[in-house]
Structure formats: C-alpha cells, structure tokens
Amino acid sequence: MIAELGQFAIIMALLAAIAQSILPLIGAERLDSRLMAFGSQASLVQLLFVILAFGCLTQAYIVSDFTLVNVAENSHSTKPLLYKISGVWGNHEGSMLLWILILAVFGAAVAAFGRNLPVTLKARVLAVQAMIGVGFLTFLIFTSNPFTRLLVPPENGRDLNPLLQDPGLAFHPPMLYIGYVGFSVAFSFAIAALIEGKVDAAWARWVRPWTLTAWTFLTGGIALGSWWAYYELGWGGWWFWDPVENVSFMPWLMGTALLHSAIVVEKRNSLKVWTILLAILTFSLSLIGTFIVRSGLLTSVHAFAVNPERGIFILFLLAIAIGGSLALFAFRAPSLKAGGIFSPISREGGLLLNNLLLSTACATVFLGTLYPLFMEALGGGRVSIGPPFYNNTFVPVMVPLLLLVCVGPLLPWKRADLIGVLGRLKYAGLATILAILAAWYITEGGPLLAILGLGMAAWLLLGTLSEWADKIKLFRAPLATSWQRMVKLPGSAWGMTLAHGGLAIAVAGMISTSAWKVEDVAVLKPGETISVAGTDYRFDGVRELTGPNYQAVEGTFTVSQNGEFMAILKPEKRLYNVQKMPTTEAAIYSTFVGDYYAVIGDQVEDGGWTVRIYREPMVTWIWFGCTLMVLAGLLSLADRRLRVGAPAGKRKQGKRKQKSHQNAAA
Amino acid sequence: MTRKSRRMYVLVVAIALLASATALVLTALDDNITYFYSPSDLKTKQVTIGRAIRLGGLVEDGTFEKLGDGLKVKFSITDGAETVAVTYQGILPDLFREGQGVITEGSLNEKGEFIAHEVLAKHDENYMPTEVIEALKASGEWRGDEEQVTE
Numbered sequence: 001m002i003a004e005l006g007q008f009a010i011i012m013a014l015l016a017a018i019a020q021s022i023l024p025l026i027g028a029e030r031l032d033s034r035l036m037a038f039g040s041q042a043s044l045v046q047l048l049f050v051i052l053a054f055g056c057l058t059q060a061y062i063v064s065d066f067t068l069v070n071v072a073e074n075s076h077s078t079k080p081l082l083y084k085i086s087g088v089w090g091n092h093e094g095s096m097l098l099w100i101l102i103l104a105v106f107g108a109a110v111a112a113f114g115r116n117l118p119v120t121l122k123a124r125v126l127a128v129q130a131m132i133g134v135g136f137l138t139f140l141i142f143t144s145n146p147f148t149r150l151l152v153p154p155e156n157g158r159d160l161n162p163l164l165q166d167p168g169l170a171f172h173p174p175m176l177y178i179g180y181v182g183f184s185v186a187f188s189f190a191i192a193a194l195i196e197g198k199v200d201a202a203w204a205r206w207v208r209p210w211t212l213t214a215w216t217f218l219t220g221g222i223a224l225g226s227w228w229a230y231y232e233l234g235w236g237g238w239w240f241w242d243p244v245e246n247v248s249f250m251p252w253l254m255g256t257a258l259l260h261s262a263i264v265v266e267k268r269n270s271l272k273v274w275t276i277l278l279a280i281l282t283f284s285l286s287l288i289g290t291f292i293v294r295s296g297l298l299t300s301v302h303a304f305a306v307n308p309e310r311g312i313f314i315l316f317l318l319a320i321a322i323g324g325s326l327a328l329f330a331f332r333a334p335s336l337k338a339g340g341i342f343s344p345i346s347r348e349g350g351l352l353l354n355n356l357l358l359s360t361a362c363a364t365v366f367l368g369t370l371y372p373l374f375m376e377a378l379g380g381g382r383v384s385i386g387p388p389f390y391n392n393t394f395v396p397v398m399v400p401l402l403l404l405v406c407v408g409p410l411l412p413w414k415r416a417d418l419i420g421v422l423g424r425l426k427y428a429g430l431a432t433i434l435a436i437l438a439a440w441y442i443t444e445g446g447p448l449l450a451i452l453g454l455g456m457a458a459w460l461l462l463g464t465l466s467e468w469a470d471k472i473k474l475f476r477a478p479l480a481t482s483w484q485r486m487v488k489l490p491g492s493a494w495g496m497t498l499a500h501g502g503l504a505i506a507v508a509g510m511i512s513t514s515a516w517k518v519e520d521v522a523v524l525k526p527g528e529t530i531s532v533a534g535t536d537y538r539f540d541g542v543r544e545l546t547g548p549n550y551q552a553v554e555g556t557f558t559v560s561q562n563g564e565f566m567a568i569l570k571p572e573k574r575l576y577n578v579q580k581m582p583t584t585e586a587a588i589y590s591t592f593v594g595d596y597y598a599v600i601g602d603q604v605e606d607g608g609w610t611v612r613i614y615r616e617p618m619v620t621w622i623w624f625g626c627t628l629m630v631l632a633g634l635l636s637l638a639d640r641r642l643r644v645g646a647p648a649g650k651r652k653q654g655k656r657k658q659k660s661h662q663n664a665a666a
Numbered sequence: 667m668t669r670k671s672r673r674m675y676v677l678v679v680a681i682a683l684l685a686s687a688t689a690l691v692l693t694a695l696d697d698n699i700t701y702f703y704s705p706s707d708l709k710t711k712q713v714t715i716g717r718a719i720r721l722g723g724l725v726e727d728g729t730f731e732k733l734g735d736g737l738k739v740k741f742s743i744t745d746g747a748e749t750v751a752v753t754y755q756g757i758l759p760d761l762f763r764e765g766q767g768v769i770t771e772g773s774l775n776e777k778g779e780f781i782a783h784e785v786l787a788k789h790d791e792n793y794m795p796t797e798v799i800e801a802l803k804a805s806g807e808w809r810g811d812e813e814q815v816t817e
Contacts, residue, residue: 342672343672352676357683368691371695371699381701382702382720383699383700384699385698385700386700389694392690393690521737522737573760582761584760601757610737
C-alpha cells in the first residue's frame with residue numbers, strides 16, 4: 001500500500017510541477033498576480049508530494065519491503081539501519097528521487113524566502129525551477145521508477161554494494177546533490193532574467209546566497225568523496241582524474257567562477273552577460289555530471305552497473321535543457337544593458353581574470369573527460385586519458401590563478417596601481433622565500449617543482465593573511481583599534497580570507513602527498529618487520545572477525561620509529577555475506593605531518609600475507625583545507641548583508657555600509 | 667578607458683589563454699592517450715613495444731598463478747579468440763578473479779608478454795567494462811546481457 005502511495009505522490013508531484021512551469025509564466029506576462037502567486041503555492045505542494053514519495057521509499061527500505069524491485073536489489077534485512085536509510089539513495093532510482101527532493105526543497109525555499117523578490121521575477125524563477133522538475137520527474141516515472149513491484153518477492157534482498165556501506169559515503173551523495181541541484185537556482189534566476197531582459201545588482205544579490213549554498217555543499221561533497229576514496233578503496237590515493245570525479249569537479253570550477261563574477265554584478269553592475277552565461281554553464285555541467293554517472297557513457301573505475309537504454313532519454317533531456325537555455329541566451333543576451341567600465345588592472349579585472357582562468361581550467365578537464373567519447377563516436381577506437389594529461393594541462397592553467405589569488409582582493413575597484421599593491425605584499429613575498437628555503441632544507445633538496453609548488457601555497461596563504469592584516473590595520477594602528485576592526489569585519493570578508501587560506505592549505509597537502517608519497521608492497525609472516533620511509537611496521541599476525549553482515553580477517557601492525565612506539569594499525573579484509581564481495585578496509589594513523597597507511601591483502605602459500613604500506617605526507621591538509629572552505633561558505637552565508645530575507649529598506653542601508661567598508665579597505 | 671578598449675583587453679587575454687591551453691591540450695593528448703586493445707587487436711595490429719596501452723578481456727580460467735615470493739602474478743587475458751599472457755606485480759583489486767572481465771594498463775615487452783603496472787578495480791562485481799563487452803562481441807564470445815550485466 002505504501003508503495004502505491006509513493007507512486008501516487010510522484011505522479012501528483014509531476015502534475016504540480018507541470019502546472020507550476022506554465023501558469024506563473026503566463027501570469028508574469030499578463031501581470032496577473034493570482035497566476036503569479038500560484039507558483040509559490042504549487043512549489044510547496046510539489047515539495048509535499050515529493051517528501052511523501054521519498055518517505056514512502058525510505059519506509060520500504062527500513063521495513064525491508066522486498067516486494068519492491070528497488071529494495072530487493074539494493075537492501076538486505078541484516079543491514080545496519082544507517083545503511084538501510086542511505087541505501088535509499090545508494091542506487092539509481094533512489095538517487096534520482098533524492099535529486100528531485102532537493103530540487104523541490106530549493107524551489108520551495110525560493111518561494112518561502114523570496115518574499116521581497118520582484119513578483120514577476122519570482123514567478124519566472126519558480127516556473128523555470130518547475131520545468132527542471134518536470135524533466136526529472138518524467139525521467140523517474142518512465143525510466144527509473146523506484147516503486148515498481150515484484151510479482152514474486154524474494155525471501156531477502158541482494159544487499160547494498162559493500163563499498164557503499166560506509167558512513168563517508170552515506171552522506172557523500174546528498175551533499176554532492178545539494179551542490180549540483182543548488183546551482184539550479186542560479187540557473188533559474190539566469191533564465192528568468194533573460195526572459196525579463198533585466199539584470200541588475202539586486203538580481204545578483206539574490207543569486208549569490210544560492211550559489212554560495214550550492215558551492216559550499218559541493219565543496220563538502222567532493223572533499224567527502226575524495227576522503228572516502230582515500231580510506232575505503234585502499235589504493236592510498238585521494239584523486240584519480242576519473243571521469244566520475246571530473247564531472248563533479250567541473251561544476252565546482254564553474255561555480256567558483258560564478259561566485260566571483262556575481263560579486264562584480266552586485267558591486268559594479270558589470271559583467272552581467274558573462275555571469276548569466278556562467279550560471280547556465282554551471283548548472284549544465286551539473287546536469288552532465290549527474291547523467292554521465294548514471295548513463296554509463298564513460299568507462300570509469302568508479303562505475304557501477306548501469307542501464308544504457310536510459311542514455312537516450314538522458315541525452316534528450318540534456319539537449320533540451322542545455323540547448324534551450326543557450327539558445328535563449330544567444331537570443332536575449334544582446335538586449336541586456338552593459339554596465340560600468342573598468343581598467344584591466346582593477347578588482348573587476350582581477351575577478352575577470354580569475355573567471356577566464358577557471359573556465360580554461362574547466363575546459364581542459366572537460367576535454368580530457370569527454371575526449372574518449374568523441375574519439376569513439378568518430379571511429380578513432382577506444383582510448384582513455386589518465387592523470388598525466390591533467391598534470392600537463394589543468395595544473396599549468398591553475399598555477400597563475402593560485403599565484404594571483406592573494407593579489408586580487410588588494411586591488412581597488414575600477415582602477416588600480418599594481419606596483420603599489422605588490423608593495424603591500426612585500427612581507428608576504430619575503431616570508432615566501434624563507435618558506436621555500438625551509439622546504440628545500442627539510443626535504444633535503446627534493447624535487448624542485450614540488451618545492452616551488454609549496455612556495456606557491458605559502459605565498460597564497462601569507463598573501464591572504466597579509467591582506468587580512470591590512471584590512472584590520474594590524475601593527476599599523478593600536479591593537480585595540482585592530483581588534484575592533486577585526487570584530488567588525490563582515491562575514492563575507494572572513495569568508496574570503498578563510499576560503500583562500502583553506503585553498504592554500506589544501507594545495508600544500510596535494511603537492512606534498514603527490515611528491516613525497518612512499519609506497520611499498522611486501523609479503524610478511526607474523527613477527528616480520530618492514531621499514532617504509534624510516535618507519536618500522538611490525539606485522540603481529542591476523543585474527544578472524546565477524547561483523548554484522550560480513551566476515552573479516554584483521555591484521556595487526558605495530559608502528560614504531562627508531563624503536564619508539566607510535567601506533568597500532570588494524571587493517572581488515574572483509575567478505576560481505578550476501579554479495580560475496582570482498583572489500584579492503586585500510587588502517588590509517590593520521591598525524592599533522594603525514595599519514596601512516598596499512599592495507600592487508602591475501603595469504604600466500606607459505607603462511608605470509610601480502611601487505612601494502614603507504615606513507616602519505618601532509619595528506620590530511622587536503623581535507624582540512626576543504627573543511628575551511630566549507631566553513632568559509634557558511635560564514636559568508638551568515639553575513640547579515642547577504643541574508644535572503646532581509647527587508648528592502650535595510651538592504652539599502654546595508655549597501656551604504658558596504659561602501660564604507662570598501663573605502664576603508666581601499 | 668572606453669568600453670571598446672576594455673573589450674579588446676579582455677579578448678586579447680582570453681585568446682592568449684585559450685591558445686596556450688589549446689597548445690597544452692594538444693601536446694598532452696599526443697603523449698598521454700592510452701589506446702584500448704583486445705587480445706585479438708594485439709595479434710592483428712602493430713603495437714609499439716614499450717608504449718602504454720590498455721588491454722582488456724576475461725581472465726582465462728586456470729591461468730592465474732603466483733610467481734616467486736607471491737607479489738608477482740601471472741594470468742592470461744582472453745577474448746575467446748586470442749589470448750595474451752600478462753604479468754603484474756602488486757596487490758590485485760578485491761574483485762579480481764578468473765573468468766572476470768578486467769582492464770589492465772601496461773606495455774608489451776620484446777617477448778610479446780604484457781607487463782601490467784595497473785589492474786583496474788571495479789566497485790561492483792556485476793559491472794563489466796564496456797570495452798570488454800565490445801571486445802567479446804567482436805570475437806563472438808558475448809553471451810547476452812542478462813548473464814553479465816545485471817541492473
């Protein structure tokens with residue numbers, strides 16, 4: 001009965017979405033306030049039905065209702081409750097339903113928080129948001145229905161892929177999806193603005209918080225996914241330039257560009273057409289990302305079994321959404337009024353350069369990811385493109401960007417004096433040279449490029465810090481004044497400092513672990529010791545374990561350095577009962593300077609075990625840096641001036657205040 | 667600074683960026699593309715010794731053996747028509763078994779053996795790499811979707 005209720009609910013949600021995508025548009029054209037108001041009501045109705053459907057599916061998973069194909073194929077009665085719930089989105093149909101749920105939540109949030117939006121703009125935004133919903137609901141109902149019944153239900157289910165039975169991956173898809181889907185709001189605003197033919201600072205003020213929300217979650221989602229790959233796959237790597245990773249990274253790059261260009265629209269009423277295009281491209285890449293993972297178009301080490309027949313529907317949806325919006329853009333963008341002028345060396349110029357570099361970087365990833373598809377379509381045979389491609393294309397494009405990140409915020413709007421700005425960074429420059437020398441000394445003249453790379457990260461961090469110190473007049477005014485200025489810094493200023501600082505820390509981690517990672521494989525008998533990068537790992541033997549739904553072999557390693565005990569590592573090799581699938585559980589001892597990582601493999605004939613040991617310098621810095629970026633996003637969101645519901649009058653006041661801040665900063 | 671000259675600046679920077687990115691991409695593509703071969707392809711097409719390629723197919727039953735201290739392994743990859751011997755040193759992915767579809771990355775040596783430096787792991791035991799499916803179809807060894815790809 002519950003499943004039929006869910007089925008009914010998604011059909012009702014589709015009907016609501018169809019009405020919502022048409023009536024408010026007509027209302028906005030005819031200035032009919034009732035039709036326009038219908039958009040808000042419909043979005044709430046749509047959300048309620050989607051929540052109902054999602055609740056029904058979740059309930060089916062919790063009670064292990066194996067009369068549903070979806071539950072029978074992806075769940076098992078012995079699975080822990082957390083994974084029964086995360087199993088809801090651990091499969092194609094459920095993950096699509098989650099996507100739709102998040103989309104509906106964002107739509108309803110625009111309806112609820114957008115009280116001060118111009119009514120016509122709001123009606124159009126909600127209509128476009130509903131159109132996306134129509135596409136996805138149709139896809140769900142006709143090709144991926146999660147509520148399909150089985151005629152002969154099995155005694156028990158086939159269980160969830162054991163690799164997905166992990167806390168990190170339970171939350172990775174929802175975060176990633178909030179990121180992907182969050183960009184739908186920026187997209188809807190962009191399309192609505194094109195229909196209205198008007199983009200102004202107020203428009204950008206509305207778009208920024210939504211973009212920031214999406215960006216924050218996407219950052220968190222990608223970081224969580226890479227952390228999961230690091231500890232769960234047992235390969236000791238954190239990023240593989242795999243198509244599935246790339247497709248989540250591309251919207252992130254474009255979204256980051258969008259975040260920065262929206263500032264220019266908001267503060268200077270310039271770069272409007274470009275910002276609209278970025279909003280469209282960012283969400284298009286999110287759509288491509290969602291669908292590439294689900295369509296099986298690309299071979300990926302992360303690939304799960306997929307059904308290629310859905311690919312056609314997917315391509316069709318992509319063509320309508322991306323082709324349609326770009327056509328509208330080409331048709332309407334020329335009518336948008338151009339905004340303020342600026343010199344190439346100015347804050348605007350800096351942000352534009354940031355955008356150009358990010359888009360170019362994104363384009364290289366895009367080419368590398370899709371090139372194998374083009375090749376095959378053109379009959380060029382099957383090819384694959386690995387990490388060396390990205391190291392030779394993406395990385396060189398990002399280097400100038402990373403070098404300039406700390407310069408940009410020091411540039412005043414409109415026109416800037418580059419020499420003067422660089423002069424303000426002289427201490428940061430000096431400290432960077434010291435950092436390079438220190439890195440050279442510590443690594444005993446290690447690879448030059450990596451040392452320079454660390455210097456780049458140090459420059460980024462120190463430059464960001466000195467910009468912050470500049471802003472609060474640290475050491476140039478009495479400490480009490482600096483303190484007061486610091487306390488009064490707006491959330492978005494803190495957000496910028498924290499995000500750029502977090503980026504620096506993450507980059508430092510990426511460079512170190514790529515350059516100085518040590519890996520060793522050996523066959524050890526209990527009692528034997530292997531020495532990796534100056535650390536001894538004594539293999540103490542194995543024991544058998546029984547988990548809730550798996551059997552495991554657990555090895556024990558005693559880690560020590562110069563005879564001094566450091567940690568005990570207990571890697572496991574698990575065999576899940578239902579799917580008969582073996583998985584590797586790495587054991588990791590994390591420290592500030594690096595991780596000690598052990599994996600146990602198979603037993604060989606003479607009683608020894610194959611083991612793999614990794615030493616990963618500074619690898620945790622990557623995720624620490626990403627955490628800072630997520631925090632930065634949250635802090636910026638909490639900024640009073642960006643608060644979505646701020647009444648119109650106060651908003652103006654806020655703007656004046658902002659100006660004074662800028663003047664103070666300049 | 668007029669609107670027109672600003673546009674010029676932007677265009678110049680954008681074109682310079684695109685040109686250098688294109689140059690980077692083209693050189694990188696030249697060096698870093700890995701072509702996929704099935705065992706039959708290896709027999710019919712010329713493959714430069716030492717050039718990195720991907721080789722995919724089924725791990726032939728009864729060919730898997732451990733060499734020496736147990737770190738080095740040897741197995742054959744087949745597409746039904748042809749078979750290639752592969753040696754690999756390292757830990758195999760969890761889902762590696764005989765009869766399973768795999769993709770390996772490495773290069774051919776003078777003796778015609780394939781030295782793999784990577785055996786690609788899959789997250790899902792029902793998953794069969796598309797390349798392998800097509801290679802099997804090409805050699806007439808494909809036995810239907812129900813059997814191998816379950817959804």
